[in-house]
Amino acid sequence: MAARGGGREKPDAVQENRLLCERVQKELRHQRLNTEYTVNPLRPVHTITRKPMSWHDNIDEPADDSCGPY
Template sequence: MAARSEKKQPLDQVRQNQLLCERVRKELQCQRLHTQYSVNPLHRVHTITRKPMSWHDNIEEPADDKFLNLIHHAALEPTKKYSEPQTESQEIGWNTTPLIHVDRTDRRLYLPRRKTEITK
């Protein structure tokens, strides 16, 4: 109990200045200045229905091609977006093209289901 009742002595100005300088230096290391802003391609866009009687919704505006391309690119499946898988789980099923051509006349590789008297 004696340790809790003791009051901490205030830090002197030199020590306070050292702590402040260290804090500012660490904050400046982590800061990044962002000057270009765009739409997050990973965020889904929710459309809101327009009001039929409002005048500002009925004005035709030219479409922004860059924005439309960005939205369409975000909606693509990962195999069309990227040249190789980005995560471990994407590696499963990434290559979907068959290794050999399926020849339906070759009975060794093509085994269709058959109906017989027993399976009916």
């Protein structure tokens, strides 16, 4: 039976490092840093309303004034 790798020898450390450097440079060249995030206009957004009889939505809590004006 033939070897699975097609008879290729494993590259030595120098060649392996060169291949790895080339791969990293290609990956870095094609990466983009996204700094602005928006809603995709092509994807529909389904809003979910609150439950009207839910007990935790109907609790009247007093305002907390200990934090100051901000």
